[in-house]
Amino acid sequence: DAGITQSPRHKVTETGTPVTLRCHQTENHRYMYWYRQDPGHGLRLIHYSYGVKDTDKGEVSDGYSVSRSKTEDFLLTLESATSSQTSVYFCAIRAGTGTGELFFGEGSRLTVL
């Protein structure tokens, strides 16, 4: 158990509304990630963080923003949700140094109507 909690686990919202997903870790890891999973695409990196207030874009960052004001929380925000953002979102943390291994949360399923 890597001590990762995602919330909410399920959410249905309407196009144009803002949505925030939260990732909380209990083990003080420096690196945190947000991925989205879609059939036929595997997992694609949205944003990642390498420390408090230090974030960078991944390959599918358009329409998403992130914030990390403290080590344990990494927030993903959809400013104005669209149907193309219907997906399953996974948070991950990188354990230790040098090994590169990521541990994943259980996922947050978002449906945008």
Added chain:
Amino acid sequence: AQSVTQLDSQVPVFEEAPVELRCNYSSSVSVYLFWYVQYPNQGLQLLLKYLSGSTLVKGINGFEAEFNKSQTSFHLRKPSVHISDTAEYFCAVMGDYAGGTSYGKLTFGQGTILTVHP
């Protein structure tokens, strides 16, 4: 830039048969390689990883993978599958150079759904 191609989107096999899930990667730097498994409605779990050293890597649940640098491949194998191995499997790559743009970012393949039939 780095990328991963999983050559089969679906692999059906019978129980106790051997299986190979194929993965090719592309990267301009040396890499770490991973296989993850995802059971239905769950998160991802690490099966095995290659960081350096021996090119044959053993993981959990009897799986193993072989790193082939010349062919840029990292195929996953199991000599005898079980019904409980039914899941989606993901190959992933990360650049191992701390100063490179791919360091710390894990790039996934599209996934291979393994279905084991009785």
